[in-house]
Amino acid sequence: MTVVERTAPTPWHRHADGTLWTRHSPAEVEWTEDGMPLTGLSAPEREALTAHHEAGHAVVGAAHGRAPLYVSLDGEDGTPDDAGGFTAWRVDTLLTKTPWVQLAWILAAGERAADRWLRDSGLWTPARAWCMEWASSDDRDMASAAARRLRHPFDITWGVGDQPHDWSVICAQTDQHLNIRWNTVTTVAQILLDQRRIDADQLMSLTG
Template sequence: MMDTADPTCTWHDDITINGQPYPTRTHAPHTSGESDIALNLTATQLDYLRAIHEAGHAVTVLTAQAHLHSAEIVKGVTTTGIGGVVYACHLTDGHGYAIYSAAGERAADRWLHEAGLWTPERAVANEVGAHSDRHNFLAINPHVGFGDKDIDYRHVHDLADQALDTQWEAVTAVADALHQNGHLTGNAIATLTSLPNHPYCTA
């Protein structure tokens, strides 16, 4: 990723998770509670938001030429903080891993806009819902931060947005199927999107 020492957006520090500041690109100081509750969506909308999030991850596994095992969502309101999961391996390309890491939250944010459901409160709740994605990425990329490191996390968002622009039809197709079925194999997703699933290797 290119050097972007100067932040490309203002990060807000209204949210804390486990006592630690959690920067958000959207300002909604009165957002609180579990992200599912803060989203204030119908059950169907919430399930689809999860599907579009996991579809963003799943499709970018394939475009990174990694192996996609499966994708699934949890339907209904959950207090576990886990709304879905994508199982993948061989995400060895740093650029591809960055895109994959942010693709879930950026796909969900895009869908909220397109569905006419975007509000600052929902945007922040969506960002909070991506806590584990960000945590996992930042743990192995300590040079990425929120206006305080060599590379600003907004750049990771931008990379994901660019990838989603080229694969949005595939992402929505996967989300539709995932919303209906709750679980899809990686090969089924590859077939649905006409994207190759890199062979699985145990070596």
């Protein structure tokens, strides 16, 4: 298997509102009425991107004993959601009983799987990569909140060194977890595209 290095050198960039650090420069993109960045992808491409994002979370989670309850291409209430899919976790277990670095890998796996799918599909651009980081801000916020809840003596840093809590290090490690499970990620993503939802039992049969 060819391992492709997908991390980028520092410095990272801070969003204008000060709430988000990204590897890629903030892009000049159009925005939807509900505040989502437009990536210039077709509707099927956007759905495939979402499927790989959610599959990344699910497969890396299952590999570390934290398989989700289900994964869906629709919103949390089961209705079609163009803004993205939904992965349903056992939140109490995920956030309080998972070692922080494993939790960070699980949470980073969505954005890293999406980035890889864009590259593998010949659709990657810096603007789309920035959009994927922006769209994953909730996952990053969850990782930060978990570090505080678990009383870790650090804050997440963003591309400033090789500390284990720097998000660039987390992303590089997550890429390795995805590399060895990429065939499973693409299989789960395709099933999501075909049937829109995967429950825990089906996911475990795929991830072993």
